[in-house]
Amino acid sequence: MRAMAETMADRKKAILRAVTDDYISTAEPVGSRTIARKYGLGVSSATIRNEMADLEDEGYLEQPHVSAGRIPSDKGYRFYVDALMPERALTGPEEKTIRAECARRSDEIQSLIRATAKVLGELSNCASVVIGPGVKTAEIRHIQLVPLSSDSVLVLVVTNAGLVEHRVLAIDHEMDPRDLENMSRMLNHRLRGSSLARMRGRVLGEILADLNAYASFLEEMFDLLLSATRSSDQDRVYVDGLMRLLGQPEFNELERARPILEFLESDDLVLTELSGSASRGLGGAYVTIGSENQRQELRECSVVCAPYGVGGQVVGTIAVVGPTRIDYSLVTSLVEYMAESLSDLLARIQSAK
Amino acid sequence: MRAMAETMADRKKAILRAVTDDYISTAEPVGSRTIARKYGLGVSSATIRNEMADLEDEGYLEQPHVSAGRIPSDKGYRFYVDALMPERALTGPEEKTIRAECARRSDEIQSLIRATAKVLGELSNCASVVIGPGVKTAEIRHIQLVPLSSDSVLVLVVTNAGLVEHRVLAIDHEMDPRDLENMSRMLNHRLRGSSLARMRGRVLGEILADLNAYASFLEEMFDLLLSATRSSDQDRVYVDGLMRLLGQPEFNELERARPILEFLESDDLVLTELSGSASRGLGGAYVTIGSENQRQELRECSVVCAPYGVGGQVVGTIAVVGPTRIDYSLVTSLVEYMAESLSDLLARIQSAK
DNA sequence: TTTAGCACTCTGCTGCGCCGAGTGCTAACG
DNA sequence: CGTTAGCACTCGGCGCAGCAGAGTGCTAAA
Incomplete structure (x- = not known):
């Protein structure tokens, strides 16, 4: 080439x-x-x-x-x-929109992700997809058990991407808050820097040995966490601006647009399709044009995507989907800039913790 | 009539x-x-x-x-x-789909809401909207401060709808975990059963008086919570099955469907439009037909909605949006059933706490 | 009050012819 | 040999006429 x-x-x-x-x-x-x-x-x-x-x-x-x-x-x-393709720097108003919208929402990661998808869609005038950070493979920064009531405990996991996941765990018999505190400390000690996915096996055995008084409780907790993270994976997908695709002349005939829109509406398909890009590493956008796409539904589309992350580690992906006639110059800059900006914001969130 | x-x-x-x-x-x-x-x-x-x-x-x-x-x-x-309109009971497979899909996801409220929207859309063959529980006006069941690191504290609010909201608060100087524990106890005592919206004013004054050593910290915390809840309101909206509308013959001409889809894609508009229905009280679906709709965009649609809630209190709304030719009999049963089922699940979640 | 019959209206479809845009080819030119 | 002008040709889009089909409203009879 x-x-x-x-x-x-x-x-x-x-x-x-x-x-x-x-x-x-x-x-x-x-x-x-x-x-x-x-x-x-x-x-x-x-x-x-x-x-x-x-x-x-x-x-x-x-x-x-x-x-x-x-x-x-x-x-x-x-x-x-x-x-x-000409190099295209973002214009002042474009950068401003991004900054304004993202900064306003950066207090909470879900909001930030959602806002990112929205802005990306608006500025590119195409459909946009953002894959939020997952909890499964992320590095654990903090894990804690919070007593909610006599028969329930809140399990809290904070990842290095600033994601806070929680699950409520029903318990049989009341537990002493001090025991929970101890367990939290121990879990933190063992799991900080690791990930839920890697947790099974060695580490789990050690923890259970250390805290074997609570083995059954802990077993249950881990099961809950793991099953929950599995099912919540599609909740990581945010799609915006589907309708904008309909505005594109090539999709004026509904039948051409339909399969694409249906694909984009199905979170799990989008997730599997885009999560492959994570392996390509941070920095820079990747363009996939028409028939280069694996999925049949995207054969008349181009996808511009870029992973973002913290600490050199990829935690998610942002992408723009449009007709192959997409403005590659603009969209590439846009996606690169927003991935960077997202990485920055996450780094800031992380460092605040 | x-x-x-x-x-x-x-x-x-x-x-x-x-x-x-x-x-x-x-x-x-x-x-x-x-x-x-x-x-x-x-x-x-x-x-x-x-x-x-x-x-x-x-x-x-x-x-x-x-x-x-x-x-x-x-x-x-x-x-x-x-x-x-004939009374239409749901068929076995329909009920089964609902139960299966909802039960599978009921471990976490966000997943549950999302699954509800999906199932509702599928079974009605129309677009579906679910407004999740908000944190602003909900009754507080538990509030807790969790020390994350030397310079950040996690503020945790659990509402009676089972919603768990969290915000990370950056702090200037390290705080003693015991102080945080004390504050948590006090906040719980004062706020349980109340709501964030009603918190300002009297209660706030009392709390600040009680804990005036931490007045500035608390002020900041309340501000964060309130501002965050304001901005996260649109995160309560889940829309699914937009594409199904395009399958309806009346929307074959794209231009007729466009404004409706754009309306449904804009979370805040949907939120304000549907939140009115909350005042109509639990139990039963409400049908709005074509020109009965306030919003211009919905004049060619019918909306079937039903509020759901816990403890007799409305916390959210589910709705189906379709052409005026919608299958009222089916959709009404469906919406009523799912609102009920959602209320039940929430009650179960709540009672577990 | 109901029914049969009939004239009428209107949409959707099809086939036709025209226009315009754009090409490929050929021949001429520097 | 590359470039250009001219020209015949092709093909999609558009407007128009004509036809078939569906459904109505009206009238007169049962």
Whole structure:
């Protein structure tokens, strides 16, 4: 791909860039005359026609039908993203919107995530997805048992991403608050820096040995925590701006948009699809174009996603989903900026603890 | 309206019922011949034509155009709902789905709410909305301060609806865990049974007097709690099945569906619109038909909603939004049943504490 | 009061022809 | 040899006419 960036003639690149830019902003197939008129390349439309025919042969452009202009193919977009796309800095108002909206809500992580999804959707004019931090694999910063009443105890887990998870545990017989306090201290000592997922096994055995007076209570507690975290995974998904997709011309025919929207509405599918991106590491956005997507439903979409995290560790992902004609330049900057900003906010939340 | 139920001739009622039933299930304007054939009223289509003309004069039916069949007007639906609609018990599979899905998730209230919205949407084949319990006006069952680290304290509020709200409060100088324990006890004593909304004023003054060594800390804590609850209000809204609306024939033209979907996607609007229904008290569903809706966006929709709660107190609302052609009989039962079931689950959660 | 019959109306569909946009090809030009 | 002008060709979108079907309202008879 990169090699081609070197080998393709400059004029061809310019034409491919012009076609892509124009199509991104107008959603209309673009003809040779338009290119010659709007983008001063100093050559006539006939020349451009020839080049466009070449570009089509090479698979960068395609024609919806013979007497229409050209539109970029997935391969064309890929080349555009890798080699042609202009660097786009966010404008003042955009940055301001992000800052304002996120700062206002940063007191509580759920609100922050929700606000992030909303702002991202608004600014990109597409659907947005945010995967919030999970509790399963996150590093435990604090774990505590709080006596609620004579027959229930609140189990509290605070992770390094600032996520506070709680579960209420019914108990048979009243427990001394001091015992709970002791257990909390012990649990903290053993589990801080570890994760719930890694907890089973060695650590669990040690804890039970230390606190074997309360073994059955603890067993129950861990089961509750683990089962709860399993089921609450889809609660990590926040989707916003679905309707904006319907505003895009390519989705005017409902039947084209339907499968995509249904996919995005199903939290668990979205979660599994996007959680793969976590492995790619922090910093930078990843673009997946049309047919590059694994899932059938997304074959007519592009996805721009970026993981965010704390302490160099990925805890979640944000993403924008739009037609392949999406404004890659803008959306990439946007997603990168917001992932960074989210990481920053989490770091600040974390350091406050 | 009720009076009319008495005065309308039985045959006319039967015809109105037939037209409405048929239109609800087919979404096609229904003609006199159809009625005569499918619903054995023992009269010819001509007779039915006459009656239908009358019903149209009286405003219960309308004609999309002269050579089409009739469809119920909003007034017609209203009469149907008030006087004609068949009682519909939920089928075994339906009840089973509800139970299974809700029970599986009832360990944590957020999950429960989300699952409720999902199931409600699926079974009604419409969009569903669930307003979760809020923390502002709810009765406080437990309030506690948990020391997290040397410079932060976790404030925990458990309401009578089983909702657990938490906020992390940054502090200037370390506080003795025993002091926090004392404060927790005092706060519990003063606030249990009250609500955050009513907290300002008298109670607050007393507390500050009692604990005036920590006045500034407490002030800050209350501010945080109140501001947080204000901003987290829209986090109470769960919407599901938006896409199902697009499956309804009346919303095939995107432009008709758009404003509705956009309205439903905006959590705060939905919240204010539905929270009014809370005042109508527990038990039973409320139907709002087409033009009866205050909001312009919902003028082509019907909304079936029911509040749920604990201890006789309303804490939230569930609702189904669909075209005016919605299956009132099914949806009403569904909404009533689920509101009840939600109330039961909350009561169980509560009693466990 | 009900029914049969009939003329009438209106929508949705289909087929036709036209327009315009854009191409590919060819031939000429520098 | 690359570039350009000219031209024939293709094809989708649009408007229009005509047809079929569904359903009504009206009238007259039972």
